[in-house]
Amino acid sequence: MIQVRARIQERETRGAVHILRLHAPDLARQLHPGQAVLIQTGWSLDPFLRRTFHPIAIDEATFRIRLAPDADRGRAWLRMAAEGTEVDALGPVGQGFSLPDHARRILCLGQGDAAWALLPLVRAASARGVGVALAVEATTRRQTIPARDLPLSVEYHVATLDGSAGRRGDLRPLLPDLLTWADAVMAVGGMDFYRFLARAIEDARVILPRGYAQALYQTDFLCGFGACQACAADVAGGRRRVCLRGPIFDLVDILR
Numbered sequence: 001m002i003q004v005r006a007r008i009q010e011r012e013t014r015g016a017v018h019i020l021r022l023h024a025p026d027l028a029r030q031l032h033p034g035q036a037v038l039i040q041t042g043w044s045l046d047p048f049l050r051r052t053f054h055p056i057a058i059d060e061a062t063f064r065i066r067l068a069p070d071a072d073r074g075r076a077w078l079r080m081a082a083e084g085t086e087v088d089a090l091g092p093v094g095q096g097f098s099l100p101d102h103a104r105r106i107l108c109l110g111q112g113d114a115a116w117a118l119l120p121l122v123r124a125a126s127a128r129g130v131g132v133a134l135a136v137e138a139t140t141r142r143q144t145i146p147a148r149d150l151p152l153s154v155e156y157h158v159a160t161l162d163g164s165a166g167r168r169g170d171l172r173p174l175l176p177d178l179l180t181w182a183d184a185v186m187a188v189g190g191m192d193f194y195r196f197l198a199r200a201i202e203d204a205r206v207i208l209p210r211g212y213a214q215a216l217y218q219t220d221f222l223c224g225f226g227a228c229q230a231c232a233a234d235v236a237g238g239r240r241r242v243c244l245r246g247p248i249f250d251l252v253d254i255l256r
């Protein structure tokens with residue numbers, strides 16, 4: 001993990017959502033899909049705690065973070081920061097997704113705003129020639145990923161609770177076919193979403209084997225290197241520091 005100054009190179013606004021492109025070559029080169037970056041969100045030590053982000057795009061020199069509207073003071077500061085502003089950033093934190101060697105077809109499953117963390121993985125897998133299906137369930141259209149942000153080869157499914165994009169409801173009806181098709185599953189969502197996914201895998205494939213599904217354990221990190229215990233959670237058979245063992249876990253380990 002390294003600490004760098006990251007410059008806000010570009011700001012894109014999509015309604016109330018801001019997407020910032022941060023220039024930090026040394027950090028960007030080390031980042032893998034699913035890992036986190038901790039960013040200081042103020043000129044001084046107020047607010048003191050860094051905010052946790054899972055980049056939504058990564059290239060050689062930059063990474064992008066997405067700021068959906070919320071009441072957090074630190075993220076509000078970042079939404080207002082001008083292009084050219086330098087922020088203090090720590091990363092990469094933890095273990096990212098790892099594409100199994102045998103995987104020829106992966107299913108990426110996301111829930112709500114968190115689904116955007118799958119984008120670097122979707123692009124990387126697609127660039128390697130792996131077949132990718134992305135399925136996202138959200139409350140409204142605002143949380144969903146526009147198809148134009150995806151590689152053309154990606155098969156994309158959307159479900160929204162209010163019916164404003166894709167099918168109305170959730171992904172439940174689609175999962176049997178998608179899970180039969182996929183060699184591996186990569187997921188980002190809440191614990192209920194993971195429990196629902198585990199049941200769907202057992203229905204479609206009889207058991208949930210270790211090594212079949214990876215999932216991002218969502219939490220905020222304070223130090224990011226195992227010192228503060230703030231991220232400790234009951235995963236992988238005991239009390240673990242997510243910043244060291246995660247945030248990407250085998251789905252089996254998240255649920256037991």
Ligand code: FES
Pocket residue numbers: 220221222223224225226227228229230231232241242243244
């Ligand atoms: S964030 Fe401090 S121990 Fe994990």
